[in-house]
Amino acid sequence: MIQRLLVLTGYFLRRLIFSLSGIIYIIFGMIFWLLFFSPGQGTPDSEYYILVIGAFGAVITFLSALTVAARANRAANYPMVVRLPSRVEFLAAVLFTAMIFAAALQLLVAGLALINGPSLVMNSLMVIPPVWFAVNSIAAVLALHASDFVTVNWSRVYIFGVLAVFLFGQNAREPVGTWLSNRLIGLSRSVMNSGQIDLGSSLSELAMRISENNSELLGNAFGLVFWPFRAMADAVVARSFGPAQALAPAIVLLYSTILFMLAADLFGSKDLDFLE
Amino acid sequence: MIEISQVTKKFQRVVALDNVSLSIPKGEVVGLLGPNGAGKTTLFKLMAGLLRADSGKIRPLGSGWPAVGYKPERLLFPNELRVSEYLHLMAGLCNIPRNEVEDAVLESLVRVDLLDAAGKRIKDCSKGMRQRLALAQALIGDPPLLLLDEPSNGLDPEGQADINRRIKQLNEAGKTIVLSSHQIHEITEVCTELVILNRGRVHYNNRIDSALATRTHTIVQVDRELGEISDMLRALHPEVYARGNQIILREEAMQLRRQVLVMLLDANYDLLHVEEKRVTLDEIYAEAVR
Numbered sequence: 001m002i003q004r005l006l007v008l009t010g011y012f013l014r015r016l017i018f019s020l021s022g023i024i025y026i027i028f029g030m031i032f033w034l035l036f037f038s039p040g041q042g043t044p045d046s047e048y049y050i051l052v053i054g055a056f057g058a059v060i061t062f063l064s065a066l067t068v069a070a071r072a073n074r075a076a077n078y079p080m081v082v083r084l085p086s087r088v089e090f091l092a093a094v095l096f097t098a099m100i101f102a103a104a105l106q107l108l109v110a111g112l113a114l115i116n117g118p119s120l121v122m123n124s125l126m127v128i129p130p131v132w133f134a135v136n137s138i139a140a141v142l143a144l145h146a147s148d149f150v151t152v153n154w155s156r157v158y159i160f161g162v163l164a165v166f167l168f169g170q171n172a173r174e175p176v177g178t179w180l181s182n183r184l185i186g187l188s189r190s191v192m193n194s195g196q197i198d199l200g201s202s203l204s205e206l207a208m209r210i211s212e213n214n215s216e217l218l219g220n221a222f223g224l225v226f227w228p229f230r231a232m233a234d235a236v237v238a239r240s241f242g243p244a245q246a247l248a249p250a251i252v253l254l255y256s257t258i259l260f261m262l263a264a265d266l267f268g269s270k271d272l273d274f275l276e
Numbered sequence: 277m278i279e280i281s282q283v284t285k286k287f288q289r290v291v292a293l294d295n296v297s298l299s300i301p302k303g304e305v306v307g308l309l310g311p312n313g314a315g316k317t318t319l320f321k322l323m324a325g326l327l328r329a330d331s332g333k334i335r336p337l338g339s340g341w342p343a344v345g346y347k348p349e350r351l352l353f354p355n356e357l358r359v360s361e362y363l364h365l366m367a368g369l370c371n372i373p374r375n376e377v378e379d380a381v382l383e384s385l386v387r388v389d390l391l392d393a394a395g396k397r398i399k400d401c402s403k404g405m406r407q408r409l410a411l412a413q414a415l416i417g418d419p420p421l422l423l424l425d426e427p428s429n430g431l432d433p434e435g436q437a438d439i440n441r442r443i444k445q446l447n448e449a450g451k452t453i454v455l456s457s458h459q460i461h462e463i464t465e466v467c468t469e470l471v472i473l474n475r476g477r478v479h480y481n482n483r484i485d486s487a488l489a490t491r492t493h494t495i496v497q498v499d500r501e502l503g504e505i506s507d508m509l510r511a512l513h514p515e516v517y518a519r520g521n522q523i524i525l526r527e528e529a530m531q532l533r534r535q536v537l538v539m540l541l542d543a544n545y546d547l548l549h550v551e552e553k554r555v556t557l558d559e560i561y562a563e564a565v566r
Binding site: 003004006007008011015018074075076077078079080081082083084087269270271272273276 | 321324325326327328343344345346347348350352353354355356365366368369370371374410413414417
């Protein structure tokens with residue numbers, strides 16, 4: 001399996017690097033470096049350096065994963081897929097290609113940004129690999145779900161819809177709680193009018209409970225999902241991980257793993273109708 | 277080698293394959309014949325694992341799935357690669373040890389007579405070369421099962437004969453081959469089994485030699501158009517066909533030839549020609565896709 005993954009990753013990497021998109025991404029990286037870390041500018045803080053280049057890495061990973069997935073989604077690749085014992089190897093190769101390409105570009109920009117850049121102490125250096133790797137991995141997996149290569153029917157709408165709900169719920173705790181409790185009250189009235197008094201009163205009770213505790217209940221639930229990202233940003237600013245924050249990259253990797261397994265399941269069961 | 281049982285595949289509302297059952301015996305060359313849209317490519321993609329059946333099963337008859345070499349209908353390649361680079365890539369996916377990859381690539385190039393084009397970019401290859409390259413990539417790793425979707429499509433007669441000769445050689449070397457074609461003569465020449473598909477259904481499935489050996493029919497030609505008598509003739513047996521000035525008696529209806537001749541003579545028709553004829557593959561095909 002390792003040999004097949006290496007062969008496929010090498011093939012996709014070569015196609016990406018020598019393509020127009022690959023060249024555009026490299027140029028984009030240079031422009032990014034000039035804009036944010038030009039040697040003529042003042043010396044940036046190390047946390048600015050880690051966060052901004054981390055965000056750049058995530059964006060490049062997302063874009064390159066979309067590009068590689070689009071290239072993999074070609075009928076010329078049918079004979080290759082047929083030779084693999086599992087289609088998941090093909091998907092994994094796409095993921096690895098995007099992550100390797102983006103990591104190389106990210107490291108290039110990170111290296112150039114050190115010219116007249118921040119002097120990184122050991123603590124800051126130790127923070128970089130888990131944070132950048134975790135963020136890049138989730139960006140790559142999300143890009144797979146966004147691509148035609150993996151998506152099945154409405155799967156990307158569901159996945160990004162759920163993500164949007166969590167983002168919205170996190171930022172607008174009260175309106176979501178109020179909205180939900182109002183809907184439940186309306187539903188309980190309809191149920192009571194239809195004669196189901198017990199069910200109606202239970203719904204009404206639930207609506208009251210959500211209304212009373214909405215900031216704690218929903219806010220915590222929605223906020224919990226994004227806690228690892230906040231924790232990593234906090235750790236970067238603090239220049240070291242606290243005991244709980246140290247778990248954050250691992251949790252993001254867990255998210256990536258779950259999303260990759262979902263992508264593998266979708267890709268494994270779908271009809272491969274590649275573009276000709 | 278593979279058993280396909282009651283497989284149905286739909287694309288939205290279009291039924292591409294409808295309850296298809298057939299088996300691919302080991303060491304045989306099975307020819308899939310059918311008009312465009314019959315479901316041949318869909319069946320290939322299902323056997324290659326690129327599509328999933330809506331219902332039914334495709335399973336190996338032995339233990340585990342055999343390695344499969346697949347030549348798609350369309351000749352699409354990563355055009356920027358050279359011929360040998362592409363074959364190296366395919367060899368890397370076939371569990372061939374690294375030190376044997378070079379030999380495997382060389383062997384497949386020799387097998388399809390493409391050694392001279394090894395350094396050529398795929399985009400610069402002619403259609404014939406691309407067909408042979410498609411065959412070469414399917415042969416890499418020596419898979420026991422080859423799925424060849426229209427292997428000689430678009431080639432000149434010489435190129436077709438060349439591909440057919442190679443397919444025969446591969447079968448003699450023990451490969452099980454499934455191929456599709458629009459050309460009946462190609463199927464007759466290289467296949468040992470014939471499957472005729474039409475509108476997603478199997479209309480005929482038999483060994484070619486037995487089909488040709490056993491089936492005969494009688495053709496009767498009369499001096500003028502068959503009028504009202506054609507309905508009477510058809511009413512004799514479902515295998516009696518009357519059209520124009522010709523009556524064809526197939527299968528069991530051949531036993532009725534004396535009765536048919538008497539009816540024609542009684543109706544004042546002159547018999548111009550009576551012939552007992554073996555059924556050709558063209559006729560089997562025409563009958564199946566009618």
